[in-house]
Amino acid sequence: MKILGVDPGLAEIGYGVIEKDGNSLSQIEFGLISTSSEKSDLERLNVVFEELTQIIKSLEPEQMAVEELFFNKNAKTAIRVGQARGVILLAGSRADIPVFEYTPLEVKQAVVGHGRAEKMQVQQMVKTLLGLAEIPASEDAADALAVSICHCHTESTRNSWSEML
Known part of the structure; x- marks a missing residue:
């Protein structure tokens, strides 16, 4: 299964x-x-x-995972990123692929094993779990890959529970 992970922003949007x-x-x-x-x-x-x-059309992901916003400072930035996030969700919806959303805490928990992990720990685990030669140069792209990994782990858990019931 192919999963598209997206780290929302307005200036730079990471995808993986x-x-x-x-x-x-x-x-x-x-x-x-x-x-x-x-x-x-x-x-x-x-x-x-x-x-x-265009990315969705060319890579044909079967599911999409998007990081939810976490802001506690600048309301104007939060609104602008929220608008970009809405456009991102719309792109997935228009492509008729299931879209899932995860908080930063959920992503860190799924990728590293604890929700208070540092950014570098997440990036190192992305490198390790995907067998990359090096950590992606872009933090936003690394975060998008982490969101994809989070979705894979979460879906596996959901499917395991469904089978048990």
């Missing part, structure tokens, strides 16, 4: 597609969607939608 085959995980592609601060927010949101739609 992984393949789950049994208990094995491998990365297919990861990267960034970048938008220019010289463009209006509407133009930037359109770029996010169009580029993510």
Whole structure:
């Protein structure tokens, strides 16, 4: 199964597609969607939608996992990222793929084993779990891969519980 993970933002949106085959995980592609601060927010949101739609068309993920927002400081930034997140959810919905959402705490718990993990610990586990030669240069792309891994682990747990019931 192919899973597209997305780390929302407005300036940079991380994405990562992984393949789950049994208990094995491998990365297919990861990267960034970048938008220019010289463009209006509407133009930037359109770029996010169009580029993510193209990624979905070309890589054909079967499911999509998106990180939920966690902000406690700047309300204006939270609103702008929330708008981008809405566009990201819309792209998944329009592509008719199931979309799942995870908090940063859930992602850290699933990838590292505890919800208070440091960013570097998450990045190191992404590298290890996917057999990458090095940690992705972009923190946003590494976070997107972590969201994909979280979804794989969560789905495995859900399926195990379903089978037991």
